[in-house]
Amino acid sequence: MVKYALIVSLLMVSFVSKGQNINAFAVAKSNRQNVLVEQGLKVTVTVYTSTWFTQPLQIENLQMEGAFVQSFKQTLSSIRYVNNKKYASLEFYYIVFPYKDGEMEFPALNIITETPAEGDYKGQRVTLSTKPFKIKVKPIPKNTDTKQWLVAKNASIESRWNNKLDELKVGDVLQRTITTRAQGTLPSFIEEPQLGEVEFGNIYTSAPKYYDERNSKSVNGRRVDKYSYLLEQKGNFTIPEIELSWYNPYVGKFYKRSVPAVDISILPNPDMANLTSLRDSLNALNPTLSEELSTATSEPNYKKWGLIGFASLLGLLALYILIKVIVRLVSSIKKRRMAYRHSEAYFFRQLMHQKNETAVLTTIYRWLDNTAFIGTKTLRAFAAKNNVLKNSLSALKKNRFSKETQQSLSLKQIKAESKKQRQKLIDSGNKKHDKRGALLKDINP
Template sequence: MKKIGNFCRILGSAAVLLTFLSLQVVAQSDVTVVATVSENTSYTGERIQLSIQISGDFSDISRPELPEFEGMRLLSNTPSTSRSYQYINGQSSTSYTYSYQLIAQQEGTFEIPSIPITIDGKQHSTNPISVEIINRNESARSSGDDRPEIFLRLEVSDQQPIQGQQVVADVVLYFRDGLEVNSYQPIPGWKAEGFWKEELENSERPQATSTILNGVRYRKARLLQFAVFPTKSGELEISPYEIVVSVRSSRSREDSFSSFFGGFGSNQRQVELETDPVALNVQPLPDIGEEIYFGAVGNFDISRSISTRNAIEGESIEITTRISGTGNIPLISKPEYTLPDGIEVYEPQENENINRRNGRISGTKTFTDVIIARSAGNYTIPEKEIAYYNPSQNSYATQTLPALNIAIERNPDRVAVDNNNQSLPVAPVTGLASWSVPTSQSLLSYWWFWAGIIIPIILLAVAYRQKSYIDKMQTDRAFARSKKASDKADQRLEDAITLSEEGNIKDAYNMLQKAIIGFISDRLNLPEAGLSNSDIIEALQKENIDKELVKNIRMLLDKCASISYAPSTSHEYLKSHVGLAQSTLDKLKKVL
């Protein structure tokens, strides 16, 4: 009986052990992995939350191995996580959730594939999910009921401008009643290739007004305004402009735009919006000749003045050309003047005062030529006919700048030396005299003879070289740009530091970008305006510039582009970028 009792106890223990193991197996097999999305149908720019939930009894879990998402962009590889526990009827259960944010980008129907995840050493995978993405801008143009509640447009003042004409481009937000806009942030890096662009200043906050689009009431607000100038003719396209908008549903407010830059609500979400590209048919300028046209398009008043009409030899005189008005002032080049022989001209100074208010670009651009007359006499700088194109009149406006007369007097400090023959008192020599025959010596043996021949030849060669250089600087624009590139870049770097010290960080980085792009375009004889960062990098690559140097330039240009839109940096941070730009330009000077 004792043996039978022992056997029964052993059998009972084995049964308990098997039951426990079976429960463990069942518990492990009850682990479930499910993937869900916040929206199966979404507009482009909307955020879609992808959640991966693991439920059951488990002890070790690895992070999901995310695949490539077609039609969507993953904001971050680092998920937000949440955990919950349950204990029911003696059984514990854990629920663990990974959440990722996706941005819908391309129109179409896409599938989020199965996502593998390792749990307690075993491979599991989620279910695939189908997501439909609707083009927001196309839907906004339709007349159906599926039109979006918010979208962005780029509206231009003229779709058939003349080359160089100022075109105002408004970034306009449309949204339905009941939607509250809290804030917006432009995405840096807008590249309007083929255009020179200037952001216009608007002191007032965006104001929403009511409008009807295809029978549906929307509210609209102009967020930003730019002046763009086409730098060439033909079919050009203004690339899409992108912003991130924070919005929430708020049916209780009458003015859903009244809380602009206001607080966040429980239904707060962010939406990435972009405009459609805008096509412009840019008309070429009528031919008038490069001698009188200096690149101005708009409405201008032009004057030329001289600092003095009476001077002495060697004294500097300034000729100032002032161009004031509305139009493409940043792109205007200096009118070229014919100067009489005997006058030397030095590098001109260029200054501009740009006004970006009142929905347009206006202001004044001043060119100052410094001249010096080397000999006395009367000089005349002849009159000059110049022309600019006036888009409002669809024709060129010509203006004649009057002649300038200058009287140059001899310098009174110059000392004239007269070689007058004077007789010397000589007393006769008496007494014994010894006669000797003088030896003759050839002039060729005297050093001063050769010096008198060689030095004038050298001076003549130097003078000829200097005159050729000055003439080439005046007539060969590409040569002059290349020679002036270094000084101009250094001046712009100093201006960037000055602007930073004044607190104008955005303008400082714009000036830093101008220094880099201006130096490269001047040395390579590229267009003076309308070049994008990619154009500059491509031009350097064609010159076989060192890859590491090109990489530094690309980094600097990208940094300038991003910070100029969101200048949240310090003066010391800018100085470090100016130092890097200076060292980079010093290296470029050796290879360009």
């Protein structure tokens, strides 16, 4: 029994020029028919010719609805036989990460190349296409914590403190850095670690950082979270363990790793003058925790038991309402954060941070995949009526794909003109945006 079924789409295209046939075609195949949400799917594309290739492949920008696409377009050349006939071939692949369940389509892919006809030596320009095919995306399994859902080949989690955990006293602030790594998935799919509650004080968070650590064969990610622990009570306490779980689709099992719990002893501090200012400073970094802290430290003082009982009932009602509001707020914040990671503004911000030509060109294409509300999907359409940008992008493509002498380019100018052109398109009123970019469409990095 074949463990992973292959979906193979084949289109053989013949071109006639000067009375001679060009025997060339393209094949697209997927390593799986069914995947889970956020599970990587490898799609390999192979281009064949019965002679040889005289120019590198020109591959159109791939767009897929409901999925992120990571391109690995460095081609691998080889000699293959199809129906006992010898062909030269070039192969590249994509890793597709669906982010919603249902049926997903891998679209037809157009590839331009140059190859001679049989019996000739001069390369002729031809366009080959693969046929689209369907892939079924299954939802997250039932009874699985969706907040900790991670699909990966392997994963790890580690914790690092800025100081030793001995001789602690009230008023100290501990800085903790938690690094989560995952192989075979995107960094944006790594969820925030679950710290658990502490009894000795409060925990304050900062924005996480994501790092793309892909190599030539795989997509890998790293997430770094930083926390500040304000020690407000003396005594002996335990910082709970942190557990990381992930699903390995290649063996069909869940795995776990954890950061062990830590026992600490907090000594009293005779000098408590700085505690209030420290609390205020940390609260300013995290307004939500500031409100919770204010609520927790302001207890009404009732003189009569009747009032105390009535106040307790009101407190329980307020607590219930507060919990409902917090749950909705957390859900809303998470959706907004996820929407931003999938938004046009996020990918344009990534473009502004690139430092070499190859990265700039790759990120521009990735950004164009998420510009539905701007209304342009190609470099030519994006640079329309801006000759400086059009010439710069054209030279950038030639430097990447052509064997001609490299042109000297100013990445700073390309970024500035791209930013200016993007703003013009936004101001023109063409604001058709996709579902994931809608919430943050007005952000301009």
